[in-house]
Amino acid sequence: MGSTITEKILAAHCGREIVRPGELINAEIDVIMCHDVTTTPAIDLLKAHGNLHVAYPERVVIMPDHFVPNKDIKSAEMVAKIRRWAKEEKIEKFYEIGRHGVCHALLPEQGHVRPGTTIICADSHTSTHGALGAFATGIGSTDLAAALATGELWFKVPETILFKIQGTLRKGVFAKDVILEIIRRIGVDGALYKAMEFTGNVVDELSVESRMTLCNMAIEAGAKSGIINPDEKTLDYVQVRSNESFDVYTSDPDAEYSDVIDIDVSDLEPLVALPHLPSNGKPVSEIGDIPIDQAWLGSCTNGRIEDLRKAAAEMKGKKVAEGVRMIVVPATSDIWKQANREGLLDIFMEAGATVSTPTCGACLGGHMGILAAGERCISSTNRNFVGRMGSPESEVYLASPATVAASAIAGKIVNSNAYKQD
């Protein structure tokens, strides 16, 4: 019996030939990413336990993103504390304001994600990095402290569900719609504790960025990780960004899966996930009139350059509807600059949207676009839980960047022109 890519990476990182689902292992960690919100408790834990030090500073990458630029005194103190600690521990990879961005967009963009590696961050959407063929998973702050002190961490080897995504995506239907459809089918705990491996001709044809959107939302189905076998596109993406070596692992044809799910996406329409679960996906064409107060474009799910291009294509020469606020948040500083060079930011501003500096911000109800009671937002983010973007009495609807942009223009949730013109 063969092994899945996930089993192979984990085996290689605990010095074994083979590991099987259910086994508890201690795996070597190649990349430890730290952001602002969950790192200070780990620092406190290290200090409280005999002043433990970072075992491998060169493996640590610090990317404050949630409440940056600092939204208040408390968040300023948090980042100040991380900055001091990074100096003490000689951690050099610190992405300060100006080079900053949402961690799951910035980490691969800056070349820190390589196939075959293990990556952790005390953040649930760490699954994103599986798009490049790495084992990447979210953990908590105590796990983070343990990994910082030892360079390894305990894991239960997960079972894998294989998703074979086949067919031809219609114009105006994107990776976001595919993952919303998958979560709609299997539910928010449909992949609990498991790895979700995505394959099929549709995945092959997706850009590396779109593959990140798929893996990013694996956690919204309860999964430990999302992963895609590396191909030429993956290697091209990585090799222009990193000089470090890596090993490419791929799943064996006779690997064992806990489930194999075939999905033909040829008839898939653009979806919107209604409040308050990401599994509440419905075709936009079936939801009737839902007026909106805000449209939010950004996040680790859909704040990359291709997302901004799709939104700008919908908005060029048009105006955001009266009574609607549209906020565009390029996910990283380089994406911001690129969007500026391409004239996308002008298109947004001319349409009456505003463009923010990179930040997680309102995606998690932090700042830069918080909702009041009774307000409704269409968002390119990944979670629509109660109170996620502000008041517990507000509502979040999840959709692709094209749908978000088209809805901002219409003042209500509608299909994009890219889709309608197909």
Added chain:
Amino acid sequence: MKGKAHCYPRDHINTDEIIPARYLNMDQEKELAAHAMEDIDTTFVKKVREGDFIVAGEDFGCGSSREHAVWALRGAGIRAVIAGSFARIFYRNCINNGFLAIECPEAIQKVHTGDRLTIDLKSGKILNETKQESYTFAPVPDFALQILESGGLMKTIVQKVKS
């Protein structure tokens, strides 16, 4: 372990509800505790006494990885969460903190708020003194029990680093 049950029988209670992100600019247990479960039940903190339990549905703790959710509950006095099942990172966080997370679908059906419960880890049973019933739960994995007994993951890490 003895305490009163506080029942929230819904599935998918997420960490945004357990401790909303608007409080994530804080990381101290007592500060967080003041806002535990605020978006589900604004009277939660007032009702809970030291040593009490939460009883909830499936997939408890889904969503964000914030360990602040465990700390907020523990700080508010909660000693264990009994649920149908747990989301992965929340479950890890419980184990790593030496905080009990018990899977017991039967209890979810039968326990009501205010019932007095005793959790017996050795026999794997929850005794409901109010209703004179007992429920069996899935054994806590050995690995988790070891971390629990040593007082959390960091204690075992300290030993490892020193040796």
